[in-house]
Amino acid sequence: MAAPKTPGITEPFPEDEPFTRRDFLEMAGFSLAAGLLGAGCRRAPVIQALPFVVPAEGIAPGEAVWTTAVCGACTAGCGILVKNRDGRPVKLEGNPRHPVNRGGLCAAGQASLLGLFDERRLGAPVIRGATATWGEFDRQVREKLQGIVQRSGKVVVLTRTVTSPTLQSMLDRFRSLYPGTEHIAYDPLPVSAIPDAHLSTFGVRVLPRYRFERARAIAAFEADFLGTWLSPVQFAADYATGRDPDRSSPADMSWHLQVESRLSLTGAKADDRLALPPQGVELLLAHLAQDIAQRRGHLLPIAVPAPPVPSEEVKRIADLLWQHRGRSLCVAGINTFRIQVLINVLNFHLDAYGNTVDLSRPSRQHLGDDCALRRLAADLRQGRVDGLIVWGVNPVYDLPEGDELARIIADLPLSVDITPRLDETTQVATFVAAESHPLESWGDSEPLEGVFSVSQPAHPRFGDTRSAVEVFAAWCGDHPDGQRWVREYWHRHILSRLAGIKSTADFETTWRRILLDGFAETSPPAFPDLSLRVPELSFEDFRTPPSGPALVLHPTPAMLDGSLAYNPFLFELPDPVTKVTWDNTLQLSPTTANRLGVQDGDVVRLGKSGREVELPAAIVEGHPDDVAAAAIGFGRTESARFAHIGPRWLFARESTNSDGTVGVNLSPLVEWRGDHRCWTVESINLEPSGIRKPLARTQEYFDLQVRDRLLPKGAHSEPVVVATDLDTYRQQGLTGAPADRREGDDLWSEDHPSPGYRWALVVDLNLCTGCSACITACNLENNIPVVGRDEVYRNREMHWLRIDRYLSRRNDRLEFTFMPMMCQQCAHAPCETVCPVLATVHSEEGLNQQVYNRCVGTRYCANNCPYKVRRFNWFNYPYARTGRERLILNPDVTVRTRGVMEKCTFCVQRIMAGKARAKTEGRPVADGEIAPACVQSCPTRALTFGDWNNPESQVARLMNHPRRYYVLSELNVRPAVGYLAVVRNPQLEPGRNPATGESGGAKHV
């Protein structure tokens, strides 16, 4: 059969056809247009508007109402302001006047708002897996409790640290009604060796309040106080006040030494950092304590093997601490008795007590008791406990003996878990009491002695839930009304202690004022007299060197103890150091990884006395050799729901492991040292498993050095991070900073005029700790979607603001810098010139605008952006766009659809709202009145926003600061974001610390 002739392929198109292809296309196009026009004439769907029936006093629709509350993400007790839009909380911000956090709020705190809208939260109490009513629940629990009391059994109430005085009084009442009840508190992130050591050395069980703002010499041993330790927002704010290199006297800038067995966020900020294996950290501390005690004429009764660093180095550190005595502070994050005793010795002899270690207003944030916990575990094993009531903790997950406890709890006559959602412990508990979210119920907190915060509900309850106070009130036979109990406690016990309150007659007025402020303070009591007693300590066990590498466990600022595993915002928040999302990793030094033959993402099998876990490796430069570090708080069963959190498409992969967890639970590896849970595990076995698990990380290359061969010919590169030493800075000012612009090669000959406001941002790199609070604040403020592990792996994360972690080498010293990077709002923006549809253009207020409804998604702008801050919506991301979770969306910001580019806008919705407010009041916008979400949330106030055109504004002053430089200024794009150079204050000389490499000795980094 002959092949048919195909026009257009074998032959030219016939031209004499009456109806050509061109005609056809014309007709088809016109029909389509006509059809669309016809369709377009249809009315939009009818939209209803429902006003109030009774006008709410002081509330206008669309106007935000702010109420005070206490953050419930951890026990630090930061004061928060809840932004309520039309009856729905949409954002949490730190209360600027609260004495704990002073305006900042950490990533976990910001994200905890999602818990309120969590659809999988329990909506009613559960008995043996079946939903019940509270009446039935209370009846059965009380019956069992009375039965246990009658046969003189024992009930244990196991909680996290109770910071709420109302709950504490309710627990006391509960114990008096049910004799034989014991209350035991523990902290999932244990610090109980600190109060225990104080009990031993000073006779008082107290957790001091560390005053980093008063310290001029800070020595931290494994304490990640800027990231996760005790009360990081409070400490970061304190620490920042001592880090200003521009004060009149150079002695005003503190010196910060970090001695640690991993690279922590705090270590990355330190002036001097010693990366030692865990034994080395402890030995160095012991030697320092001996040295300092000796200077006071005391001899410490400790025998210590040789120090891990040269003895001159120990002496130099001791000299520096001694020189600043009264203004020096030592802290240790190692939860063992002997370490904390040594810290007390150091602080006592350095006159820190009463100065940098405050006992007059001690912390009540973490008063858990590991000794009691250990006793409880033994009692449970021996069957001496008949009933267990759990609140605020998840012992089956938290504790090393969790699996064993689960079996015991399942067999107890009475097991109650008071929890907002199903977790590992509820699976074995008979009774599950549905707990309200902190924003649904009344509560209070006493984070520091004499500082009382009150928390009022911001939203009606979603289900039939109760707060812990109400649960215990019901079991005491009282009315389960949290508001009544909180008010009554404050009326009876707190108000009389507040200054200026004379009689109970003005309770209502005072109460209203306290609700507005969110907190109240009593006058601090006198500082107690202390005398030091040092118990006998021994380091004999260190004489035998460990037989294998050590493992150091640590929490991350996002996941903390793992209780926020319902929160995908936190899974997607990159770890500040490794920049890995949706996983915990095994951090190894390059040398150790080399020896094991593993690379980033190679799964390493980690074994210790029969237990084995597998973790992907992440190589971290600056990590000590022969030490592995890994994060706890992962591997929760609760995260199974996030398997398909990302967009559904052909090649989508799950965000969770095959068993529904994210990362691996490492709590079973935590070891008991004496009566304390310790995160250091000696002598582990590491071997590569041969499996690869590629990491979903947002930054893969950390080194700042650009190799010459990577530079285009003739190209000139300026430093991205400008850093200097305090001495050099004092003598010569900032050297090595790039010029603000380079001659020639300007994109535009003229600047955009900004006659009115010109918004600008200044980032003080010296103050940025990398804590990532700003990223989460930005995510929640700007409706940024969660994309899931697989999309992050494809480099499609949507965070408008990222924090780059850089590594540089200067004088044989490794230096780390955190650099928040958001849209620089360039005056001569490369993105604007390439947009074919003018979807990104410059505003007269200096903003680089992104018009979503105009964007057609060519992505040219992202390709042309030198800062790589533009994000493209590859999909309509499903999470929090439907269901109850979508209530977290900010109603002032568009939800972008697929095919649209987006980026930081300096929170233009806040700028517009601020301008509208000022205009209504007939005045210009005041300096500091408008704060983008990142600026507002920063615990250290590292970011400053304002009007650059106003010479009086803070931001204009900082733009003229001698430390100010622009990133990539050689491109002449004229950013509106200035960076203040890092000034470090190193006091140890790197030359004196030869890196000893493999032997596990000191490596000065």
Next chain:
Amino acid sequence: MNSRIVTVLLAVALGFELFLLAGRLSVFHYPGIHRDYEPDQPIRFSHRLHAGELGVSCQYCHYAAGRSRYAGLPPTGICMNCHRFVAAPWGAQVAENKRAEEEKRAPRQLKSDQIIKIYRSAAFPDSSQPRFPIEWVKVHNLPDFVWFDHRPHVSVGLTCQKCHGPVETMERVRQVADLNMGWCVNCHRDSNRSGVLGKPVHAPTDCATCHF
């Protein structure tokens, strides 16, 4: 396929489209423009009577216009401020009173069928009944990607009629402006040129004024 058949088919399709369009040509708008939208409302509320004849200020009911993005609709409680005492048109009640006098009986308290709907919403006078909001139909709608704020427009002294038209003459509210971007921007440009109420103003024409 025979090209003539295609031509005929297309012509028929085009004719059908034109036929569909013709029916709408009297109210033709470009897609997305809902000028002359005048939906039925659950209550036959007359702006002509309240705002025109009785001279009630716009912001008495739409009280949020000066302090919030949204002007808002009056809560039933605002209606009840007056309608607690006014249950029927004045003229009707006067007539009833007169008739009652003539017929030597006590005058009946008239209740308009529309005002009864307000009473039902506010559970008046029997407060044991459930209260519920009145489900008004929103007339002036903007797309979700537009952020409009009443505050600066009110504070600069623009009259409501500038955008909403002569509402005080309307029995039922009708959208008189296009409410599309060109309409907004033209007014902003005009205001920048000639000011508002004789005062110079700065009406921004940046994209991010409305789109973010």
